[in-house]
Structure formats: structure tokens, C-alpha cells
Amino acid sequence: YTLLEDYRSAIEVHLEALDFSPENPELLTTVGLLYLRMGENDKAFDYLGNSLTHDPRNPKTILAAGSIIQDHSDMDVALVKYRIAAVQTPNSAQLWNNIGMCFFGKQRYVASIACLKRALYLDPFEWIISYNLGLVHLNTGQYASAFHFFSTSINLKPDFASSYMYLAVTLNRLEDFENSSAAYEKAIDMEEDHLFELNYAITLALNDDLERARQHFLEFERLFGAFDEEIRNQNPELLEQRQLLSETLGVPLKGTHDKDSSAEQATPSHDVQEDEGRAEGEEYPPFEQTPTGAAHVATQDLQ
Template sequence: MHRQELSSMVLGKIQLMEGDTDNAIQTYLQALHLSPESTELLTTLGLLYLQNGLYPKAFEYLGNALTYDPTNYKGILAAGCMMQSHGDYDVALSKYRVAAASVPESSPLWNNIGMCFYGKKKYVAAISCLKRALYFSPFDWRVLYNLGLVHLSMQQYTSAFHFLSAAISLHHGNATLYMLLAVALTYLDDTENAKNSYQQAAGLDQ
């Protein structure tokens, strides 16, 4: 990384810490003008555009980053997320396979792979990948949430209850978690606790 590029990365990070996203983007764009093939700058800009909902620009910069470095983990994960959100599961999986070869112990990566399989209704493969994600990050409530969701889809309500309860113990403020737990409890004939979970979900939604 060139000295100018490094200085810009540091300045941009300071601006982001201060909540000044617009100026951070301008700082990174100016640095990119001097280092147009910098995968670090291209990926950072792509992620910032993604966070701001500017998907065409995000895709452009992430795509350029992957052109220069096809194994760029951050770029693959972000681009894969975008493809996944549009239902392009097979394309996303092909990207994730590249990342898995270089970063095989990434919990977010295995979580995304699992949810691609879930989108393709391949639930057994989804659970296998999500359990691998959980092994690498046992306190990630999002992985537990996804495991609960997949088990609900498979009508395995006891397992769904187990994972959703664990997710809630780590993250109390998500209404959807309580709603899914209520569904699992309803199928387990635990009417009283199902009602309590529905009420919790409704309270958080207000």
C-alpha cells in the first residue's frame, strides 16, 4: 500500500468514526484516483455504497475489486450478499466457494452459504453449513436465528425452539426472533409461552 493510499485510508476511517460518511467517500475516491487498482480502496467504497443503499455503485466498485483480486474475501462476501438478496443463489455460491478456499474458518461466509442453500430449499445442506458457522462463532445470534428459521421450515419445532431461545438470550431486541419462537411454541402446544412471545414481539414492534 502506497503512503498516500495509507494516509487516505486512515483519514477515511477517522471520518467514518465521526459519522461523516460523505466526506469519507470523497477521501477514498480521491485516493482511488491516485491508485486506481487498489483493491482495498475499491472494496471499502463498495461496502460504503452498499451500506448507503446505492447498490449499482456498490456492485461496480466491488466488481472492479474482484477483477483485480478474484480472491478478495471482503469483496466476495459483499458481492455475494447482494446476489443472494436478489435470489441469485447459484452465482453467490460460486463466489463463496472461491472465498472458502482461502478463508475456510469464516463464520459469516458459512452463514451466507447456509442461507443460499436455504433459499434453494436444500435444508439439510443449509443446516450443515450453519452449524459450521456456529462452530466458528458460537455466540453469533444471527447464525442461531438462521438455524431456528431453517428448523422451523423443516417442521423440527423442538430444534427450532432450542436455537431461537439461544438467539434471544444473546439478543433481546429483535421482534422477529420472538415471533418465530412463538410459532415454534404454538406447534409444541405450549400455548401460554407462545402467547407471551407474541406479546413480546408486538411490544418490540411498537
């Protein structure tokens, strides 16, 4: 069932096995990993935590549990877990990848790159490691290096749409607008995502292609408006960028009132700052939760 990606059926079989051996840490870990693959992180964490009560030093379980902790942005706790796993599996590429992304979440970029480079040395063909290295270099303003790592990631896994979006951001910062647009188009063709539309609209606006910028901003508004209010308000920087781009393009936002016409109109490249510790640039910074990307590695090889 797992090979067929029928994870629900696989879970049912393993739960039957747990009826006969409820304290088996291997079975508990496997069920947790299957729930993690299905995106049910709360259930996954329950089973992984139960497994750790019986085998607290199992590196496979620690790696998976740590990835969930990273998803909740508790980097210090995740690092404590990974320190235990590192004693058992010091040459695990997935472990060093996740440690690197913990440091990235703490904005310790030199340590992050060092850990990710070690992960890349241990497993040079793991696409997510190159992808994460691209993210770190993009955020530190090392655009040529970011281009290299995103290109490598795409070569290893050409069906991951976010890689093309971040490649597009990188190319525009390298002043290659034509190829940046092509990368955005590729990402949008592969997957419908409001962040793709927002970043593409900003890139187009900054390159004076206002008509196409409006089209993609309206598409962003359509996708963004489909979320409930709680999700829409989770990222204040995104809301600020949305407001700024609305003023620049002259597109009114739904549910908002027009501001005083005498207010000075801003442009995305001037007044919008990226997250603290990130290099200032034209596009809005990556919105993907990068620790989530790290968690994908932790689950791929643990079945």
C-alpha cells in the same frame, strides 16, 4: 466516521482517496461495504465488482458481493463465488453461514443445516447464525430445535425484533399460546412490521381469540396499505393468506368486492399451505428474505 456510523461522510473520504488511487481494490471494497451498510445495494455491487476486476480472489470482497447476489435469489451464482472464497478462507464462519443460507434458498435443508452448524462451531457467539439455524429448523418442522436456536439468538442480540416473531411462531406450534402471545407483543413493541401483525392475527384466530385477531388484522391492513401496489403484489402467498384471514374474521378488504355469500368460508389452518418444502403449520411461513439475514453477517466484520 465509520465508528460513529456516519457512513456517508466515511464514503466521501474514501472517494477522495480513490481519486488518487482509482484501482486500489481495498478502497473499492471498503466503499462497497459502506454502501452495503447504507442499504444502497446497486452502488455497493458496482464498487465490489470493480474491486474484483483488480483482485478477483479477495475473500472479503467475494463474501460481500455474494451476499448481494443472494439478496436477488441467485443462489447458484453466489455458491460459485463462495467456492472461490472458501479456498482462501476455509474457516470463515460468515462464509459458511452464507453458504448454508444459499442451500436453504435451494430447499436443500440437510446441506443448509450442516453448513450452518459448521459456521456455529467456528463462531458460536455470532447471533445471526443461530437465528438462521432457527429459521431452517422452523421450516423443517423441528420446533424444539428451532426454539433453542431462536432463544440463543435472542440472548446474543436481544434488540432484533424478528427473532421474537419467529420465536412466537415456534412457541405456538409447540402449543404454548401464552408465551407465543408474549413473544409477539415483544416484537410488536420493538418494531412496527406488517408481518408481525399478520402472523399474530393468525395465531389469535387459531386459538379462538377472534376479537384481538381482528384488531391485529386491521393493524396489518393499515401497514400493508401504506405500500405501493407493486410491493403489495410481490408475494402471492401473502395475498392469499390475507384473503383467507379476511373471510375467517369477517373483515372486508379495501378495494375488493365481497364474494358470493354461499362460498364456503375457510380457516387459515386448513387451506393455506406453506411454501414448497416447508412443514405445514398454523402461521404463515416466515416472510423475511433469509439470504438477507445472511448478508448481514458478511458485512459486519469486513470493515
